Amino acid sequence: MRDDMGVLRWLKKIDQFGFCFVEGVPPTPEDTETLCRKIAFIRETQYGGFWDFTSDMKHGDTAYTNLALKAHTDNTYYTDPAGLQLFHLLSHTEGKGGQTLLVDGFYVASILKELNPEAYDILSRVRVPAHAAGEDESFYKPGPSSAGYPLLTLDPRTKELVQVRYNNDDRSVVNGLAGTQVEEWYEALRAWNKCLTSHDSEYWVQLSPGTAVVVDNYRVLHGRSAFTGKRRMCGAYIGADEFRSRLRVLQELERWKASGSADGTSIRDVWDPKL
Numbered sequence: 001m002r003d004d005m006g007v008l009r010w011l012k013k014i015d016q017f018g019f020c021f022v023e024g025v026p027p028t029p030e031d032t033e034t035l036c037r038k039i040a041f042i043r044e045t046q047y048g049g050f051w052d053f054t055s056d057m058k059h060g061d062t063a064y065t066n067l068a069l070k071a072h073t074d075n076t077y078y079t080d081p082a083g084l085q086l087f088h089l090l091s092h093t094e095g096k097g098g099q100t101l102l103v104d105g106f107y108v109a110s111i112l113k114e115l116n117p118e119a120y121d122i123l124s125r126v127r128v129p130a131h132a133a134g135e136d137e138s139f140y141k142p143g144p145s146s147a148g149y150p151l152l153t154l155d156p157r158t159k160e161l162v163q164v165r166y167n168n169d170d171r172s173v174v175n176g177l178a179g180t181q182v183e184e185w186y187e188a189l190r191a192w193n194k195c196l197t198s199h200d201s202e203y204w205v206q207l208s209p210g211t212a213v214v215v216d217n218y219r220v221l222h223g224r225s226a227f228t229g230k231r232r233m234c235g236a237y238i239g240a241d242e243f244r245s246r247l248r249v250l251q252e253l254e255r256w257k258a259s260g261s262a263d264g265t266s267i268r269d270v271w272d273p274k275l
Contacts, residue, residue, distance in 0.1 A: 005257075007038050008250035010214075014084070015247060018104055018220040019213060025088060027209035029234045032088045035212060036235075040242035043082050045075075046138040052090075052234040055227075062169060066228065071103045071196055071221035072167035074237070076148075077132040077140040081165065081217055083240025087233060088212040095229015100213065102203045103221040105164030108195045109152055115195070119188035124152040126185050128165075129172035147176070151192065163218040166192075196221070 001007055001022070013020040025035055029052045036042055042049045055066040062069060075081035092098060113120040129148040132140040142148055153163035174185060195201060204225075207213065215222050218240060 001035065001038060004250055004253055008247075008254060011039065011243070011247045011250065014214055014216055014243075018106070018216040019102055022212045022214070023210065025210055025212045027088070027090045029090070032086070032090075032212060032234050033236065035088075036086050036238065039084065040238050040246050043237040043239050043242075045082075045237060046132070046135050046140070050234065050236045052232070054230065054232050066098075066226060066231070068226040069101075069223040070168065071101055071202070071223040072169065073105070073165055073217050073221050074167070075217065076128075076130040076165050076167045076170050077142055079142045080240070082237035083217055083243045084214055084238040085217050085222070085235065086212055086214045086238070087207070087222075087235045088209075089207040090209055090232040090234055092227070092231045093229055095227055095231070097225050098227030098231055099204050099206050099225045101221075101223035101225070102205070102213075102215065103196060103201050103223075104219065105166070105196075105221050106161055106219050108192070108201050109161050109164065111195045111198075111201075112192055116188075116191045119191040120152065122184055122188040123192060124150050124154050124161075126150055126174070126177070126181075126188075128174060130167070130170045131172045132170060141172075148172070151189075164221065166196075166221065 001010065010020060010022065022035065025031055029050065033042070033050045036050065053064060055064060073081065074085055087100070089098075109120065112123075127147045127150055129146060130142055132138065149165055151164065151166050152161055153165060154160065155162050174182065177185065205213075212235075217237075
C-alpha cells in the first residue's frame with residue numbers, strides 16, 4: 001500500500017474475489033481510517049462515518065451486540081447500499097469467539113441457479129421490502145415506493161447477476177403477492193438459505209489485530225459467531241461508484257506507466273472506448 005500500484009493490486013483482488021485481507025495494519029483507528037481513504041472518501045450513514053465501536057448497543061443494530069450474525073449484506077434498507085465494507089478487529093480481551101463468516105453470494109447464486117432455476121428466477125423478480133428503524137432520528141426504506149429490491153439483481157441487458165441484497169433481520173413484510181406466490185417465494189428463500197449455509201459456501205476466519213478485511217457488499221455476505229468478553233472493532237463503508245472509479249483510474253495509471261509515460265499525465269479523451 002506504499003504507492004498507487006500497491007493500492008491497485010489490492011483493489012484488483014477485491015474485484016476478483018469479492019474480499020481481501022490486509023496484513024500489517026497498525027491496530028489503531030487512525031491507521032485503519034488512513035487505509036480506508038486510500039480507496040476513496042468514507043461514506044456517511046446514520047451510524048456515522050468511520051466507526052470505532054464495541055458491543056454496547058450504542059445503536060439499534062445487532063452489529064452492536066455480542067450475538068451471532070448470520071450471513072448477510074449490509075444496507076438492504078438503502079436504495080444504493082455501500083459498495084465496500086472494511087473491518088479491523090482492534091482488540092478482544094477477557095473472552096473468546098467472534099469468528100468472521102464470509103460467503104460468496106455469486107457462488108451461492110450459481111449453485112441455486114443450477115439446482116433450482118425456478119427459485120433463482122423468483123428471487124431475481126420478487127421485490128423484498130426492507131427497513132432500518134432502530135434509530136429514533138431515522139427510518140429507512142429503499143426506493144421511492146418502499147417496495148424494495150429483489151434478493152438477486154440481474155443486469156437488465158445481459159441478465160448476469162450484478163448484486164446480492166440479503167439481510168433477513170432487516171426484511172419487512174413481503175406483501176403485494178397472491179397467496180400462491182407467497183408460498184413460492186418462501187420455498188425459493190428456503191432453497192437459497194440451504195445453499196447459503198452449506199459447508200462448502202461458508203468461509204470462517206478468526207480475525208486478529210493487525211489484519212483488516214475488505215468485503216464487496218454487492219457480492220460477499222458476512223457474519224460472525226457469538227462472542228464473550230470485550231471486543232473493539234473499527235471500519236467504514238465506501239461507495240460502490242467510488243470503488244469502481246478508483247480502480248479504473250489506477251488501471252489507467254498502470255497503462256500509462258507501461259506505455260512509458262514519465263509523469264502519468266492523463267491521455268484520456270472523449271473518444272476513450274471506456275467512456
